[in-house]
Amino acid sequence: MRHDVRVRETTAGPATGGYAKGRIRREDIITAAVAVYGEAGYHGSSLREIAKRAGITHAGLLYYFPTKEALLAAVLERRDAEDAEREQLQAAPGVDVLRHFLALAEHNVRHPGIVDLYSRLAAEAVAEDHPAHDYFVRHYRAAREGVVGSFRALADRGELRPGVDPAAAALTFVALMDGLQVQWLTTPDEVDLVGSLRFYLGGLLTVPLG
Amino acid sequence: MRHDVRVRETTAGPATGGYAKGRIRREDIITAAVAVYGEAGYHGSSLREIAKRAGITHAGLLYYFPTKEALLAAVLERRDAEDAEREQLQAAPGVDVLRHFLALAEHNVRHPGIVDLYSRLAAEAVAEDHPAHDYFVRHYRAAREGVVGSFRALADRGELRPGVDPAAAALTFVALMDGLQVQWLTTPDEVDLVGSLRFYLGGLLTVPLG
DNA sequence: CCTACCGATCGGTAGG
DNA sequence: CCTACCGATCGGTAGG
Structure with missing residues (x-):
């Protein structure tokens, strides 16, 4: 790199x-x-x-x-700092973490500029020589690891539908968030960002999201 | 525009x-x-x-x-022509259409350059004054409409899990494909693109995908 | 922090 | 299709 x-x-x-x-x-x-x-x-x-x-x-x-x-490094640094701040208040692995992600999605809908930045940078940074490439490699890993822990905790408590693989559910959840953002930015009136995440999670859980 | x-x-x-x-x-x-x-x-x-x-x-x-x-217009024009050609052989709405999308994903994994182009352009074209913006508005609409028909057909035949909304399932499926592509391009070894789509569809259907 | 500048690169045109 | 060129813009530097 x-x-x-x-x-x-x-x-x-x-x-x-x-x-x-x-x-x-x-x-x-x-x-x-x-x-x-x-x-x-x-x-x-x-x-x-x-x-x-x-x-x-x-x-x-x-x-x-x-x-x-x-300057790009400073932008990413501040974003991480803000995310970390929000996660100070974070709950233990489980359904509360998923609710936290839904709240993040609600926050994003009210701040399209942030979503725009993130989506554009993520697509650019696919190239290995992009200065933000390593940042996104780490970002995706951390996101997956954060979510998979919650799905495992849910599975242990029987709150996950039988047969659902926590790792696959986590990877898919992170991808869904990203894909929804681009589609929502392109056609905002035709995409219910938060509703789609609820739909996905509702199909995996045996307990209500609230 | x-x-x-x-x-x-x-x-x-x-x-x-x-x-x-x-x-x-x-x-x-x-x-x-x-x-x-x-x-x-x-x-x-x-x-x-x-x-x-x-x-x-x-x-x-x-x-x-x-x-x-x-030149951009010509690139998009050719892409549409290729897609249309592939869909000549397309099956009636239902599980076969979903299999067709899995085959498309398999095709994409073997052609990362196409995925790269599509992901980058889609993120750029979020801006209303981007020359490919209208193309992607139409593209997303067409993709959703193509998929929702299949989910409705599945629901009619009782091959969709009870309570699953076909429109939500279609929107989510299209978003998932896009999000997976970016994550896969960023960390190819850590993302199973086709497997994730199978995971998602498997959770929705009451019939096997084959 | 600014003015003034550098070499490099961009999309597009003129004129063949 | 090419050579030769245009004005505009880029990131970065010198020197204060």
């Missing part, structure tokens, strides 16, 4: 370590980048457009993030 | 109407475009790279396809 994103280096930089103005500026730039990546993809985005939305020049942006890739 | 792809105009052009050399050249260019779109996406592709793979200059390419969008 040639272009690994070194998330750690991103936190270093001229404006870290206590200067509030610089920290705010960095956050503004990341917010602008999320929006532009969602609209144009990573490769289709220009530092000039992102900088303009953050109210600086593209050379000014490069003062905070030395390369285009460093 | 501003940038509608006018597929019809693409068939017009200097090399249509009987000149075998020109027709072959056009096909070569489309083949090269499919490969490059799959690797770099539509926006990330350059006419120069596509032309180089077809053995001509980018100005030469523009002799056959007057704009970048006209």
Whole structure:
């Protein structure tokens, strides 16, 4: 993997370590980048457009993030931080984790920009030399592992329909979330994102989702 | 929709109407475009790279396809023609149609370039002003309608598990195919594309898939 | 953080 | 189909 994103280096930089103005500026730039990546993809985005939305020049942006890739790393880093924060409140493996994913889907429906960013980046990052490729490899693994634990716990309690393989159910669930997002973004009025996830899970469980 | 792809105009052009050399050249260019779109996406592709793979200059390419969008239209046009050809042999609505989709998935696993192209384009074309947006709107509608008919036929024959909504099952099936493709391209060794589709369908049907 | 610049690359055109 | 070119835009750097 040639272009690994070194998330750690991103936190270093001229404006870290206590200067509030610089920290705010960095956050503004990341917010602008999320929006532009969602609209144009990573490769289709220009530092000039992102900088303009953050109210600086593209050379000014490069003062905070030395390369285009460093900015992408910071965007993914913040996303992980936000996800981790949300999962602080997470329940033990089981039906509560699945409810948590439904809540995440409800959150996403209200924030199409995030869904846009994620879907576009995931499709781009399929290429092995994409700077976010390793991020998505890890992301998918973590997502599957997080869900499979819950399906196993459900199976142990007899809350999973007999014969259902937890690993297959988990992989399929993660794929379904991704596929629904693209289809929903393309034809929002014709796709019930949360309802479809409920439909899928309802067919696997012997207990109600609530 | 501003940038509608006018597929019809693409068939017009200097090399249509009987000149075998020109027709072959056009096909070569489309083949090269499919490969490059799959690797770099539509926006990330350059006419120069596509032309180089077809053995001509980018100005030469523009002799056959007057704009970048006209080439995209031709690529989608050929894909539809190939799909239509395959569906000539199609069975009546029911379990055979689902088997047909499993066969398509098996075909896709052996042709990752096609999957790459489709996944990247679908994610890009989420944007309303993308030249392939309308294509994917129609594509998703057609896919759902094709599948829902089969689930309804299965339900009529009691081959669908009781309480399963055919429309939800169809939407979910199409989304699952898409989501699996991206996850499979990202981590091929960790995703069983065809097996996951079988898992999903097996949970819905009361008859074996074979 | 900015102005000013660099080399590279883009889609498209002129003119054969 | 090619050579030669156009204006626009890209990421990144120099120098302050």
